[in-house]
Amino acid sequence: MAGAKVRLAGWCRGLLQGPAAVGLRPTSEVCRFKRGDYAQLSNSHLSHFERLLDRGRVITDEAELDAYNVDWFKTLKGSAKVVLKPRSTEEVSAILKYCYDENLAVVPQGGNTGVLGGATPVFDEVILSTSLMNKIIKINDIPGSIVCEAGCVLETLNSALAEHGLIMPHDLGAKGSCQIGGNISTNAGGLRLLRYGSLQANTLGLVAVKADGTILDCMNTLKKDNTGYHLKHLFIGSEGTLGVVTEVAVQCPPRPQSVTMAFLGMSSFEQALQTFRLARTMLSEILSSCEVMDAASLRLTTDTLRLRSPIPEHAFYLLIEVAGSNQGHDEDKLNTFLETAMSQGSTSDGLVTAEPSKMKDLWQLRERIPEALFKNSYAYMYDISLPHDDYYNIVPVLRERLQGSEAFAVTGFGHLGDGNLHLNICSPQFSPELLAQLEPFVFEWINERGGSVSAEHGIGFTKTQFLKYSKSEAAIRTMRQVKSLMDPRGILNPYKVLPQE
């Protein structure tokens, strides 16, 4: 999705006109933010870093810096003057201790694939890149785990696990670039969460370095360890604001022997929900994905990208994947499930396939929706979670609300199994009036229904002022206290996660 035009926070909307029209202006010039009271990088600092690492791992060349300063969506641009590439936990510790003593702000960065600006500098923070910390330390066949450094790329880990008959418990679109340290620091979700759970569930242990350079060894390869407070969870999903994750251990499920898919059509969301409920019961332990698309999402995708739906138009579609240890059993279960869904009337049409090329085609219909959304329009995107009863209701509500506006489409698709909806509003170009109709309305609507304003993307830089719609005042106050405890000088990833006071 690099280069796509996306919606940013309203208070930062100056950025919206930036990239497309006149090239990317620095975030610090566009956003109304005050730089923290940190030291400016000096030659003496640089000399120290070169003594700590060596010249090749202290990057100051401006052209080279761009890849680290600019975010995945190419809508934010930091002004860092140096990128440091440590090779070990000890080097990370030495860097942070020095930065802490010198009052230099630091942004930890993995594969830089975050979509909310959590991994790019806002001003001139020092970038600490984990990309050279890419060693696999150990793969345990029983009961299945991997221990590695934070800079390992997700796809590399998954490939290394193949010969051990294991897989990583999570799978993301960015798997070719994203790093496991970043995944864990953002509690990344993705396609396998329905089956295997979150990274909070699958991270067995980690080593993190605190802002002052203290190495906190919470490494563990055990499934059970109830000794003291479970500190590792503080670093999972806190987006590098409480410490820099340098090594991790992740539990890895057995690699499925068979994968089979079904593509189903139905005439109402209620029926989609009934079908999902049936899948939970009948497919139970082999259900690995349950994705939903509304008619508008699929039509836009097939029309824009010249793809073909394998079944006639319906109001809703479910893409169901099962994965297990016995192809015959899995197909048997899936066929019986489909027959039941058709005879009960919750599904009108559908097909089952285990042919890899056909399964790939089916996944394209789902995975390329964002590409279609961006192709000929400006897209306001919301990545939200809602209780299933309210999962799709926001779409008709917005269609009603936006009648007469510039919006020409309101669509919804997403991980139905996880209650995670991708809500999208398309208009010919960015419109402040349309944005004002959307926000804070959407967030208030979600808040009233106990939903989450960020299901899997985190808070990063661009969503800090929306945190209050999903977390109570007392909780945010406690978060601030935890931040002060772990990083009293606030040098680690400033301006992120917690709203400015």
Add this chain to the structure above:
Amino acid sequence: MAGAKVRLAGWCRGLLQGPAAVGLRPTSEVCRFKRGDYAQLSNSHLSHFERLLDRGRVITDEAELDAYNVDWFKTLKGSAKVVLKPRSTEEVSAILKYCYDENLAVVPQGGNTGVLGGATPVFDEVILSTSLMNKIIKINDIPGSIVCEAGCVLETLNSALAEHGLIMPHDLGAKGSCQIGGNISTNAGGLRLLRYGSLQANTLGLVAVKADGTILDCMNTLKKDNTGYHLKHLFIGSEGTLGVVTEVAVQCPPRPQSVTMAFLGMSSFEQALQTFRLARTMLSEILSSCEVMDAASLRLTTDTLRLRSPIPEHAFYLLIEVAGSNQGHDEDKLNTFLETAMSQGSTSDGLVTAEPSKMKDLWQLRERIPEALFKNSYAYMYDISLPHDDYYNIVPVLRERLQGSEAFAVTGFGHLGDGNLHLNICSPQFSPELLAQLEPFVFEWINERGGSVSAEHGIGFTKTQFLKYSKSEAAIRTMRQVKSLMDPRGILNPYKVLPQE
């Protein structure tokens, strides 16, 4: 296991002679501990509590207090003079605010089924019992979750879920008494962890009250919510020292339609491990338990309790349970697995059954081992986790080390699938010399191999001085800082989890 004779920490060994010989002496008299500088309970405090709650929920009768003052193993006895029974989060908040202001120490208590003294007072702490907070608030069929108050009994929740086709993700021996708030506060493990993961993985949200009475609402029924720090994890497994959990939301898997078991014999631990590895691959998504017993454990159980093993004597036995959505498929998989294990030579003998009465008999062989251990001997018990390569090695090491000692048996059994070993040393009676041969040797041995000195039972009161064998100095220092942050006056469950400084 109530009333059993069990090993306590060496520094508290005076307790060991207590219960059997002369009745239970108060922990405060037996242990060399200094009472914290807390206020003494006064009549004015009691009057205030009676105004807050009402007389029936402020218990001061000494005979009635015993059930709350004495722990599950009946080896610890607190000297609390009052038990408070709030009915709501708001009442818990009012109690804690008052106790915080008055500097009264408080022990939160659920079903009082903990085995390390985490839920009983050491001195005269006020007992805050959650037992009247037992409302089920909501069951969500899709995707499967339950929201309830902390005092709900695990078995009650599991029964309520049955008609929704769901189960609780964890199952414990104490399910008839233990409460969900206590389960979560201790991150309780149990029999289903191999399949469904820990309570850190399955707790969707919770409400906790901090020491000063602040209500921290981390309630959530969503599977995905990446907004800010994941504070709920601080309360899971911290044994009531950071806050009192008052409401919880737990995700609930579909109730299996079929359960089948196998009981296998093999001639070495290496073969047991090979068989488990094969089960992970061939039974994969339906594997729900993999328990191991050595010959000494089974022989002791069958001899002492007059039970019968369904197969001839072997060096090791595996009890494997599969649970799924299709009986035919599951039996098919289990039979194919057993044939492969026999033909590969990793299993010498075995049987498969889906008959409920026979499955119950098989479970008895495993579940009644502790009863057999206690029946005619004194048992030193260790609940530990180890990487699978080292899982059983401690048993022969100890047999060698203890030759010529009073110990007449060293046995090992446990949750092989989770790497969780129950190590037991039996002697005719308690012997300080034998204890000195065991400790700190066992903990050092575990520490050197990256194991955990408490797999599922927590630290509680009796294991605080062993925390250092599984957690680094920096980690323990950070834990102390977190404790100070959440409970600056240290009124919540003092003397627990963290070692005395």
